Amino acid sequence: MRAVVIRRHGGIGRLQMAQVPIPSLGLDEALVEVKACSLNHLDIWTRRGLPGIAIPMPHVLGCDVAGVLRALGRPSAGRLAALRRVGQPVVVAPGIACGRCSACRAGRESLCGEYRILGFQVDGGYAEFVRVPARNLIPISTDRWSYAEWAAAPLVFLTAWHMLITRGRLQEGEKVLIHAAGSGIGSAAIQIAKWRRAVVLTTVGGPGKVAKARRLGADHVVNYKKQDFAREVLRITRGRGVDLVFEHIGPATWAGSLKALAKGGRLVTCGATSGREVSMDLRPFFARELSVAGCYMGSRRELDAVLSWVAKGVFKPVVDTVFPLARTRAAHRRMESRKHFGKLVLAP
Secondary structure, eight states: OEEEEESSSOSGGGOEEEEOOOOOOOTTEEEEEEEEEEOOHHHHHHHHOOTTOOOOSSEEOOSEEEEEEEEEOOOSSHHHHHHOOTTOEEEEOSEEOOSOSHHHHTTOGGGOTTOEEBTTTBOOSSBSEEEEEGGGEEEOOTTTSOHHHHHTSHHHHHHHHIIIIIISOOOTTOEEEESOTTSHHHHHHHHHHHHTTOEEEEEESSGGGHHHHHHHTOSEEEETTTSOHHHHHHHHTTTOOEEEEEEOSOHHHHHHHHHTEEEEEEEEEOOOTTOSOOOOOHHHHHHTTOEEEEOOSOOHHHHHHHHHHHHTTSSOOOEEEEEEGGGHHHHHHHHHHTOOSSEEEEEO
8 A cells, every 4th residue: 555654753855655565453453444634743743753752663644534444353342343334434533542541441541551642653544544443433424524624623623622621621701812723723722612602812823814713713813923922812801811721832832821811820731833841930820820731632532522513513624735645745844834724634
């Protein structure tokens, strides 16, 4: 089969089209024909290399897969086979947990000691076929959304739901600042926050993204390249600040995010696209009783919940551009340029 692989960490040139064997199936595994696979910033970090994390090479990137179930390995329990039928459209839950430990039994799979992410620690969806645990299959219908749109949903909607609803405890009427409306996770978060009936403030990096952010439901849009976003948030909220900051940028926005918080405000963070290390003055942090929560993906229960709303059309996957697999390098260049609004998708 065709797959885009990396054999060494580095720049976009490390992405190479190759012929590789179709994966063989083990116990409770499934083979999915990939119809679409969306990009995430994790793909870029993995391609470049993350300190202290060894990735077996050659490696296939790609966390978010939508496709067709083509084969099932031998099941350890007949129930799994009964729940899945060859030929049905599916999306793949990107988080792979052991299913046995105390965290998994408590429904907190992302805290599992064996937790892995498709396309990160194991081969992913930049290929014509991908091998996944059968329990990670989620049946879908393509009547409302295309495979490309379904591939744009799992990771970002799961993480945004976990950040806003579970960890951030966002309530009706609260004000929330969501960074980077044009990112996949930002576009998902705006929709979830508006569904929660919050007041949404968001940032964008250019005038062309303002109207798109408003169409998703944003109440206030700040162009961070022309305005100090923290100062603008305080102006909009008449000096009070927001109840919650949805943070996934890192040092480039960290200080401003804390300044934008109201007394007793919460910050939830899931990423560090601008770097790993931040600094902050602890005095206003404790004097204003601010809270910070880390977020890493989310649970299968949360994924099933948010995808049920996607299936009903309450949330819409936002797709910027669909690239053929042969143009994977172009897709990575567009993501690194930050010119996109929504998700970038590969269609093998």
